[in-house]
Amino acid sequence: MARTVTIVHPGALGDVLLSLPAIRALRASFPRQEFGLLAGDEVGKLLRACGEIERLFPLEGDSLASLLADRTSRSRGWAGQTFFEWLSRCDLAVCWMADPDGRLAGSLGDLGVDRIIVGSPLSADCQGAHQADRLMETLRGVVTTCRHEEKLKLPDKVLDAARARLEALGDWGKQPLAVIHPGSGSPHKCSEPALLAQAVTWLQANGAAPVLVGGPADDERLAEVSSRCAVPPPACRGLDLLSVAGLLAHGRLFLGHDSGLTHLAASLHPVPQEAPSVKPWYGLHIQTVALFGPTDCSRWAPRGPHVTVLSGAPCLCREQGRQTVQQCRDKPCLQIPAERLVLACQQGLQGAGGWCREQPTSGSAPCYAQ
Template sequence: MEGEHDAVRRNVLVWRVGGVGDTVLLIPVLRALRRHFPRSHIVAVGNLEPLSLAVPPADEVRSAEEALWATLFSRPSDELRDYLKNFELAVVYTEDEVLIRNLEGIVGRVVCWPPLPGDETHEAEHLLEALKMLGIKEEDPTPRIEAYEDVELEGTVLAVHPGSGSPEKNWPPDRFAELILWAEELGISPLLICGPADEVAVEAVVDALGRRVPVAKGLPLRKVAGLLARCSAFVGNDSGIAHIAAAVGTPTVVIFGPTEPKVWGPRGENVQVIRASTGRTEDVHLLEVREVLKLVLPA
């Protein structure tokens, strides 16, 4: 059966709209499709910048915000129909009935699957479940990012990401400041990671320190991934950046709050999740984070 698939070249569309972490967790799906259909042209549609981290295994990425897709949610335009007729297969993670119905009327075969699990199945495994409808069983749900800019860093560097998509997910800034001071005493250089929504959290850490430290700010995600790949370790909150750190293979320590790590924990070769029994980040103790970091930092 696999040999038959290898001989067929087909265009495959994958639709998944989500944040940075959601998109990183889609990479195993794209990798499985690439392995099963090695001669195919795979187009992933969703949040464009994080999707740039998925080339390869995808061949092409497109933003779901493009004007081309607007009529997919109503009556498909001739332009959209002409484009979609090029695809023999679409794997779509949505429950939008209009979108699904329109695709089914144009694309050869459509596999639709809910974007979120209904239980405590990890999101990466949940997304892969859709491929069983194609006879594809992928046993490795670990995302691996191959597409990033190579960056040079000197010495032992600890990447610190004090932000997230929600203040309630953030560990207190004074704890991050104390952690940075501890790392510096060990000869480890801190590097604060600041995304578009992280400025307040980063400045709070700087204020708690009482001085400036190096900050990587406003960088495209491919460069952020390159920086994280060169760091000796990463520590941060439950965020898309933590998923990137894990997926480039950097030893990663993630502090979780209200979100369930069984579903949303980053997957990687060396990932440690810390969560208080209360589900509140402020109840995660500094000593615990330090002890876990000792386990992942190079000797």
């Protein structure tokens, strides 16, 4: 049977997507091995569908718990045995998490893994400015290349299902699609609904077709944005991650906050778009406008010349800790002038954009530093 490489990443969607360059670098260094990922079920299914991994061991199962248990407590159920058999053929295990007592590394060694790397990219030992670089640091001595530009390519059946869903919304296909995600993993990372509503209104008036997306936790914000629009845009709710990815891949523009969906949009290979009333467009990226506030965009923003990051005033709460961020009511770091957002959307639809390495101050132009 084939030898394997195992990656353990318990992070959220955006965190896992930031590890894609490192995962691809590992694949280049281990071209004959099959890759398995222990991560959240939805992001794991996404990466498996896109051919980034061969096997998924869902974080929601007992695989990680078994590794952190003592020998006598390890799961011997079918799932546990399957994972242990996989590890018995494992040439390398990379675990992007803390292991203060060494139990994780010890269990992997007991189960026959040849080489083990355990290191959290959040550790003070990592020196890189961007999270993707910090992940690569943990692989020193194992990989030498890092590829940022490759995009996730979704299966045709996912794209076809998304096309059918969009066609059911109305005259989709006659105008470039702009997908807007009003939510985030935290309400403290979200701009005012009125700001996004202004972007929706501008897009509608300038030949684009805005669509809102969101999960169950975003229902309130979706309603708040829609209620502020003279013509409420259609909204797609309650979809699984692969279905959302299919919608995003049909878009020319994505607008969101510091969220997993923003990272997903920036990571996807778009579907070529050509319609009678739309200028043919065969871009390599989905133009992504990301609104960052209390989070440091130089570390956490998606990378690429197709990404534009907008912020308000420099965040004064960040260095004082999460509690201070949560207590901030005015959120000046997310007070972004509507004209700046509209300009970013306009440039995105035209194919212009840039990755922001530093937080712009209020009133400055979007940052296009490469």
